[in-house]
Amino acid sequence: MSASAENQSIRHTPVEDLLALVAGCIFMALSVAFYRHAGLLTGGTTGLAFIFHYVSDWSLGVILFLVNLPFYVFSWLAMGPVFTLKTFGAVLGFSVMTEYMPVFLRLEYMDTFYAAIAAGFLAGTGILIFIRHGASLGGIGVMALYLQKKRGWRAGIIQMGCDALILVAGVAVVPFQALLLSILSALALNLVIAMNHRQGRYFGF
Template identity: 25%
Template sequence: MQAGTHQNHPLFTLSDIIYLILGVLSASFALKSFLVPNHFLDGGVTGISLLFHEVQGWNLGLILILLNIPFIALAYFKVSKHFAIRSALTIVLIALTLHFIPFPELTHDKLLVAMFGGFFLGIGIGLSMRGGGTFDGMEVLALLTLKRSSFSITEIILGMNIIIFIIAALFLKVETALYAILTYVIAGQMTKYVIEGIEAYTGVTIVSSNPDAVKRALVLTLNRGITVYKGERGFMKESFEQSADVDIIFTIVTRLEVRKLRNIVHEIDPKAFIFTSTVREPQGGIVKEIIKH
């Protein structure tokens, strides 16, 4: 993460403040209106806080602050000073919101609680991250663990949360743990969607027998920049020694443009080889930045 690495980078911008406030309100709404009244759990530090709240009856906001202190300290020294400050303020705001704002209890249907609790919690986490902070220190721990292991961040967080869910099953009920997993999955998907946005980027690689027409269509019709690699095609089992030079075209489009791109290429060359891949946090070139760190 790169927040605050430049000396003149402001601690907060207007968009940061808006994202963080909306994130706090959404997460607090999820907790007070869905999860807490129905004794539900989630993953991460939030899940541990909810577990302590259920088992010991401790104040949820205070637990959330106390449990996140070590992670904020780690973030301050290992990630970024600005990221740590933003995260600390976000956590304090959530604790105050939970204490002072009386959100209504909307439903006691367990499936609805899991779905909409996870939905609004995920939106809250995603908006907070777009504002350059977080209110769950588990992500910081995962980033630090990543440097010392061969697992991805997603796998590390999942492993940590499995331990939380097992503890929940032991201290509460298996049903509670199962609903916690559902809440966690929904929250995770919503977080991903909010961070990446509807314009999440996709890398598209195209190998065509008519590369010049494909290049013109992508640049002039779709208005996208392209990169061309020089390669070889052929190497079939029946004719391994035969090959031909080929232009391998690569471009980045939004998720909504993938089908349009496929249709354009298919009209030019129905037999063109096309495959896609997820592109995370593209920077530079003509691709706009979609997430702040």
């Protein structure tokens, strides 16, 4: 079987892509619920949204949506319209689910160490689902995927470096212990991506 025929045989259907984006949004919204409950931060544009949320009265869901808007132009030019539209849908769904998650889930107690690890793994899995169905959560993730596609650089490593810078900026809004746990969570998140999203492995189409 030729490479093109093989790729065609595993191409995701629109229904599969839709279900995957919904699943990814649920994973991500759950991770954000854990982060918020434990008073932690995360990386990427979600981390930036958390910082703005902690220092303002703005809704986290609204900030999540707005902070990604500037990246759609880059996404359209670098990754194409299909990727960009899927990413827009993922960010919109994630933002809405994050905003209304307290309606469906109320947490009374969660150990902060467990919250950091679980949130990192949940977020990493959610992002991996998006990647494998030709989408992302915008922002830094778009640039990381572009550099992996064009230069072969590992998306997880790129994301980890950017996350570290964002988390360092978070020292002004969260206690030092929470910052350390946030760094641990970021490592867990990026470990999932680095181990499971490599050149030559399953990408999805």
